[in-house]
Amino acid sequence: MNRYVKLVNFELGRFMKVYIALIGITIISQLAAVIVVSKSYLNNANQAMNVDHMAIETFIEQYGRMSFNDVTNSIFFIGPIALCIVTLLIYSLFIWYRDWFGKNTFIYRLLMLPTARLNVYLAKASAIFLFVLGLVGLQILLLPLERMILQWMVPIDLRWDLSINEMIRNFDRLGIMLPYSIAEFAIHYGIGFMAVIVLFTIIMFERCYRLKGILLGIGYGALALIVFFLPVFVQEFMLYNYFYPEELFMLMLVTGLLVTAGSIWMSNHLLTRKIRV
């Protein structure tokens, strides 16, 4: 346990510089989004009211009040989220390959540590997972702050205030990131964790059998997908509508756990028996 904790902390440290940069970019870009969108709306309003002598009511009727939806639709808002997702996806591969292709084959030392090799594996998976959750937490903190800035900038007559919940619900990509309830949150990120574990298993295959391993890995990934979605395939193509929704949910919970446990077992097997340095 102690070894595992140490290893997680170590993995966090190795990515910390890039991670802090991601946090910085997100904060700056999203705050900029609020300011830019508010400014352009206010310019519009100024132009309409002071130059074209439009009454405030007519302006609102034509252009609508400004709400946080205008901000979430801006590229400066969604851009950094996309950047974080892509970076973490790439890092999910890189977290392994850097140890093989670094200056000195660091994996050699990692795997020689006097601890179960699975700890190295789980530490890497946990690190990725924590990075994701950390960024989600950052977004939760940023939303009220960004709303405050919007409220400072745009006068109350011209804006339409949203609650944090409404800000999320009106923007479906945020809705996937922060679903309605903690149960859905556990399901979304549980599936995410499973996907990371399956990806790691594919990497293990590649590291063990190299070129042939790529094919094996792809085969394994396909198998994992089929197993996970098996209840849905049965429901759609074999026994039309046979399962009730609650049964389908339980079955997918079982297949999801099966895929996760099976992948960890397979990775452990490959790491201890077959891995090549």
Added chain:
Amino acid sequence: MKRYWKLILLVSFTVLVIGAFYIQTSTATSRLPEFAFETVNGDEKEIEKLTLEASFIQEGIGDSFQLNADGTTYWSEYSYFERILGVNQRPKMERLQKDYRNFMRGKSMTPYHFYEDENLLVYVNLTWDTMNGYQPNDFELDIGILDKVSKEETSFQAPIPVNKNSMIYSMDVEGIHIIDGQLKIISRNYSYDKQSEKDITAYQVYLVDIAAETIQNEAIITAKEDEDSSNQYREVRIVNNKWEDIQQPMEQVVFEEGLIEESVIDEWESTYETIDRELFQYDLATGEKEEIKLPKEISNNAFPYAVNDEIIYFTEDVEGKLKLTSYNIESEELEAKQTIAIPDVTDEQGYMYKIHGDKVYVVPATKNAEQDLPLHIVHLKTGDTLYEGKITMKNPKKQDIDYNLDIHSIELDE
């Protein structure tokens, strides 16, 4: 401990922020307004079984909700599990699924695909060969019969018999009936007649041989060429207001045949007028057709909305008012004529109505902040207003800002 600061910081940060976020969202009261029925006149018992499916939108933000005597329930207020388990199912289907859990597996969720009496629960649904995709004439019925007493189940699929001279390109099952222990199915068939080279709409009765698991042609109730001349066409339909319910035993089915004339105004617009129509009833046991002679008081534009025992209810929109006429088939007399004027309903608002039993429920289809949404329940025979009320918002703060409330349907529990 100091060495692990990165880990401790990141874990405590995520747990704290995400935890706090979900605690806050679960306790935060929804900002969506509550609506309620406000009784103006009449007995509040009348609205006990009434549910309105509606939606609320304000500044582009909104949600759909159900409104009944207990108050408002928004879709977003249901928990995740309630939503995936289907809270929104009709209670009728929920009852069937609860009582006959195994029989209901793999069956559609449309109540109209079921027939129920004291002894039997019958399921009939149209299917086709999914492997080859859609082919004309290639229709099958998915049939399930449950004996409620002996719990015996029979299910099979059987092809619809094909007629050499015509090609069925589409069909709908519109009636499931048990007559003297025999399963009869009425379907509306859209076909192409090879001899006359014309499109035909027909109502066909099929007899299901349960023991042999086959379907036989029994009778054609009516068959009409769709086009009479270039600007006139024919329409046939079953008069039935219970498309949303499980089918129940009946002996007579009422049909309407109409001749519709199209008058072209310009390239984009046409008007349609019923220039001739005939109603008849079909006896499911004997197969006899009997014309229903309508008195002159019922104009061609009066729509036969519903049949309830021996009474046909006609509805007609007369200058924004709902005109209802009840005609008794047995005594061949007009039973009652009612005109329901809905005060304060503007033309663009329009209204919705539903006849259930011998009552009609009328409500405007939409409202904004300034408009009223009155609800009227009127007895069809006596014309008495049994209930008069309006739908009001309980959060007056939200009233200042314009909003839209749309009624999607009027539902009545059994």
